[in-house]
Amino acid sequence: xxxxxxxxxxxxxxxxxxGISGLTAALEAAEVGQDxxxxxxxxxxxxxxxxxxxxxPKLCPPSCGLEINFKRIKNNRRIRVYPMTEVKxxxxxxxxxxxxxxxxxxxxxxxCTGCNACVEACPEDRSNTFNFGLxxxxxxxxxxxxxxxxxxxxxxxxxxxxxxxxEVCKYDAIEMDMAPKSMTLEVxxxxxxxxxxPYDFNKLENLKPESSKAIxxxxxxxxxxxxxxxxxxxxxxxxxxxxxxxxxxxxCAGSRDENHLEYCSYICCMASLKxxxxxxxQYPEAKVTVFYIDLRTPGKYENFRDRFKDDGNVHFVKGKxxxxxxxxxxGVTVIAENAVTGDKVRExxxxxxxxxxxxxxxxxxxxxxxxxxxxxxxxxxxAGRGMIAxxxxxxxxxxxxxxxxxxxxxxxxxxxxxx
Amino acid sequence: xxxxxxxxxxxxxxKFLKKAGGDSMKKCFQCATCSVVCPLSSDNKPFPRKxxxxxxxxxxxxxxxxxxxxxxxxxGDCTAYCPRGAKPGDVLxxxxxxxxxxxxxxSGLAKLASNGRNLPILILLPxxxxxxxxxxxxGAHIPDAETMRTVGFGHFFGHWEFPWxxxxxxxxxxxxxxxxxxxxxxxxxGVKSMWDAMVEQVAxxxxxxxxxxQFLVDYLYPSVVEILTHKRFNECGANKDRVxxxxxxxxSFIALFAVTNYGFIRKDIxxxxxxxxxxxxxxxxxxxxxxxxxxxxxxxxxxxxxANRSRLEExxxxxxxxxxxxxxxxxxxxxxxxxxxxxxxxxxxxxxAYFLYFIHLVSVFMLFFYMPYTKFAHMVYRxxxxxxxxxxxxxxVNPAVTDDE
Numbered sequence: 001x002x003x004x005x006x007x008x009x010x011x012x013x014x015x016x017x018x019g020i021s022g023l024t025a026a027l028e029a030a031e032v033g034q035d036x037x038x039x040x041x042x043x044x045x046x047x048x049x050x051x052x053x054x055x056x057p058k059l060c061p062p063s064c065g066l067e068i069n070f071k072r073i074k075n076n077r078r079i080r081v082y083p084m085t086e087v088k089x090x091x092x093x094x095x096x097x098x099x100x101x102x103x104x105x106x107x108x109x110x111x112c113t114g115c116n117a118c119v120e121a122c123p124e125d126r127s128n129t130f131n132f133g134l135x136x137x138x139x140x141x142x143x144x145x146x147x148x149x150x151x152x153x154x155x156x157x158x159x160x161x162x163x164x165x166x167e168v169c170k171y172d173a174i175e176m177d178m179a180p181k182s183m184t185l186e187v188x189x190x191x192x193x194x195x196x197x198p199y200d201f202n203k204l205e206n207l208k209p210e211s212s213k214a215i216x217x218x219x220x221x222x223x224x225x226x227x228x229x230x231x232x233x234x235x236x237x238x239x240x241x242x243x244x245x246x247x248x249x250x251x252c253a254g255s256r257d258e259n260h261l262e263y264c265s266y267i268c269c270m271a272s273l274k275x276x277x278x279x280x281x282q283y284p285e286a287k288v289t290v291f292y293i294d295l296r297t298p299g300k301y302e303n304f305r306d307r308f309k310d311d312g313n314v315h316f317v318k319g320k321x322x323x324x325x326x327x328x329x330x331g332v333t334v335i336a337e338n339a340v341t342g343d344k345v346r347e348x349x350x351x352x353x354x355x356x357x358x359x360x361x362x363x364x365x366x367x368x369x370x371x372x373x374x375x376x377x378x379x380x381x382x383a384g385r386g387m388i389a390x391x392x393x394x395x396x397x398x399x400x401x402x403x404x405x406x407x408x409x410x411x412x413x414x415x416x417x418x419x
Numbered sequence: 420x421x422x423x424x425x426x427x428x429x430x431x432x433x434k435f436l437k438k439a440g441g442d443s444m445k446k447c448f449q450c451a452t453c454s455v456v457c458p459l460s461s462d463n464k465p466f467p468r469k470x471x472x473x474x475x476x477x478x479x480x481x482x483x484x485x486x487x488x489x490x491x492x493x494x495g496d497c498t499a500y501c502p503r504g505a506k507p508g509d510v511l512x513x514x515x516x517x518x519x520x521x522x523x524x525x526s527g528l529a530k531l532a533s534n535g536r537n538l539p540i541l542i543l544l545p546x547x548x549x550x551x552x553x554x555x556x557x558g559a560h561i562p563d564a565e566t567m568r569t570v571g572f573g574h575f576f577g578h579w580e581f582p583w584x585x586x587x588x589x590x591x592x593x594x595x596x597x598x599x600x601x602x603x604x605x606x607x608x609g610v611k612s613m614w615d616a617m618v619e620q621v622a623x624x625x626x627x628x629x630x631x632x633q634f635l636v637d638y639l640y641p642s643v644v645e646i647l648t649h650k651r652f653n654e655c656g657a658n659k660d661r662v663x664x665x666x667x668x669x670x671s672f673i674a675l676f677a678v679t680n681y682g683f684i685r686k687d688i689x690x691x692x693x694x695x696x697x698x699x700x701x702x703x704x705x706x707x708x709x710x711x712x713x714x715x716x717x718x719x720x721x722x723x724x725x726a727n728r729s730r731l732e733e734x735x736x737x738x739x740x741x742x743x744x745x746x747x748x749x750x751x752x753x754x755x756x757x758x759x760x761x762x763x764x765x766x767x768x769x770x771x772a773y774f775l776y777f778i779h780l781v782s783v784f785m786l787f788f789y790m791p792y793t794k795f796a797h798m799v800y801r802x803x804x805x806x807x808x809x810x811x812x813x814x815x816v817n818p819a820v821t822d823d824e
Contacts, residue, residue: 206456206500252450257502293450322455322500337451337465344454344462 019047021391022193189386213239244350255357265357428477440738441513453497489804494655535741664723
């Protein structure tokens with residue numbers, strides 16, 4: 001066995017993406033002795049999971065899964081993490097890839113202790129992308145409360161280079177002259193765990209999402225409910241901070257639609273059911289209506305759905321919402337046809353949550369790196385070439401499935417590197 | 420769903436729909452987007468979602484007795500927003516095509532006129548009738564340019580000295596009056612069957628029925644006004660441009676109808692006393708001006724309809740069906756040969772003028788004789804479906820106060 005380890009090209013594994021899938025694949029590979037590089041575009045690890053309030057179906061906070069993985073990474077010397085880094089170029093072939101990566105300047109070095117003095121001094125604001133623009137941060141900011149690595153970062157587009165943060169930083173942690181860094185990694189296989197983006201709901205023109213602040217996406221709902229979110233975990237209507245008395249969950253907002261995403265995004269039904277539990281915790285009497293084509297709660301998730309059977313204030317309407325009208329009071333009226341009764345339903349609610357689906361993040365970049373992709377932009381693994389897809393880069397999936405197929409991806413990556 | 424419902428699909432019906440442009444219907448997964456984006460659908464039992472599942476299940480009897488299939492103007496909004504490419508607009512169009520054949524009287528002729536394979540027969544029938552009558556009429560020769568200048572097509576079927584009824588008029592009447600009368604009767608029979616089936620389907624709670632006056636004033640008249648103003652057509656979203664073709668076409672038909680009647684009165688009634696009225700109507704006559712304007716409007720309208728239909732097929736993948744193109748072909752032929760015959764007559768080329776005039780008569784015959792079975796039938800079926808919609812929403816069907824209360 002040891003001979004195989006020393007075979008030519010028996011290099012490390014590059015994991016592209018530091019979300020739950022990338023972390024899982026990296027740890028599984030590293031913990032059996034493989035050298036692993038994690039490249040992550042964001043200044044923090046954890047990906048989409050970090051943005052959730054809770055996981056389904058156990059409803060624990062995402063920090064419980066992520067913290068363990070972060071600890072494993074800290075304790076594992078075989079893993080090297082490159083945040084704020086993107087893959088620029090891939091050359092070579094199976095067993096021996098040369099990957100050029102580029103790290104964007106963070107402008108904050110390892111001296112940062114997270115004391116927050118810089119934020120207090122900073123005069124510039126930026127839209128908080130972690131919270132989907134629901135609030136703002138300063139131009140120098142902490143990515144989020146549980147960020148790992150716990151280091152601040154400067155948004156170069158928002159920063160006016162006034163230098164006030166440099167003045168107040170007691171630890172010389174801020175380097176305004178930091179430049180992008182490029183390097184080439186020698187690896188034998190690549191795990192693409194590039195994850196997903198929420199489908200841009202502004203493309204759903206018939207739902208007129210820009211017409212009202214009462215129309216939000218399911219990921220915005222996660223942030224509204226999360227303790228570290230823009231409202232400190234209180235679900236309030238963006239814009240006027242009203243405590244909503246009624247909610248509409250609009251399923252398949254862009255999914256199962258050949259004009260948008262033609263596939264089922266798999267998680268949205270469960271995500272909406274989960275979000276009903278958020279609503280119930282805060283507003284026990286709020287009226288909730290779920291508009292769906294099919295309520296897809298596969299396998300054991302069926303039990304989760306049964307939780308709402310006896311809740312008299314939760315209604316399920318079979319029929320896709322195809323029109324939303326903004327009302328003067330800040331609410332909206334959602335319009336669907338109840339396909340069971342055949343009547344048109346006009347439900348006026350304080351908050352409408354669009355269950356937008358998953359769009360593979362590698363959609364446009366994948367082809368550049370010579371990846372095989374299906375028509376929807378999901379990456380098709382080619383284990384023979386050492387190009388392996390994991391998590392939601394492979395298919396729309398929940399966290400459990402992502403962790404499973406990422407473990408499988410780790411094994412394939414190890415095999416590819418020992419051939 | 421306490422009691423099971425046995426669905427008995429009519430497979431031939433499904434096959435017909437697939438051929439008539441409804442081949443996408445099985446893709447529908449009942450998300451009901453269509454019923455919401457449809458600009459013409461009402462809040463009460465909207466369409467076309469329910470029609471889509473009835474079509475998938477082959478529930479022919481339910482569909483042909485459903486006024487909603489006729490109320491659809493195929494705006495195409497449903498098709499544009501359909502997440503599955505099931506094209507509800509096209510499916511409803513195919514159902515309408517089926518309904519015209521289903522209610523068509525006599526059914527043999529209705530079936531004949533609904534299948535593209537029968538096109539040669541459909542053309543040959545009027546060619547033989549009109550051609551034979553032309554041959555035996557005594558007018559079967561090409562006139563010289565001078566005769567054409569003075570009498571126009573007035574001696575197409577020959578000439579006799581009987582002053583009260585010109586020979587040409589006698590022949591034209593002998594061909595077209597029975598044809599139109601038959602067509603009107605057939606349309607009446609078809610619409611009557613449709614109305615009865617629709618009444619049976621809504622099963623009015625009240626035993627009372629509207630009077631003839633109520634029917635005309637409250638249901639039919641407002642429907643006709645709506646049609647003339649294109650009120651619903653204008654509400655269409657995706658294929659809004661279709662109004663630009665249909666409106667000039669409809670108005671040109673009305674104008675040409677008026678001009679035809681004017682020509683009849685002028686030439687064949689006033690002409691009895693004043694023989695000078697027999698010849699072609701001079702170009703400066705207001706009615707002739709109207710006729711020529713209408714002819715241009717007809718041709719422009721048809722060009723727009725043609726272009727729209729082609730674009731629909733290319734861009735939205737709508738089916739290229741006999742149902743749609745037969746009517747376009749008929750009206751284009753009527754327009755081109757009618758206007759062409761007039762121009763060639765004025766240019767003084769009798770042989771070509773006579774040829775075009777002959778084709779014109781044939782195409783006019785086809786247009787009206789086959790009207791109750793082709794897409795042209797929407798003229799009557801949709802009008803009465805719109806009247807039925809008013810009846811359906813009235814107290815006759817939904818009594819404000821029932822006997823039980």
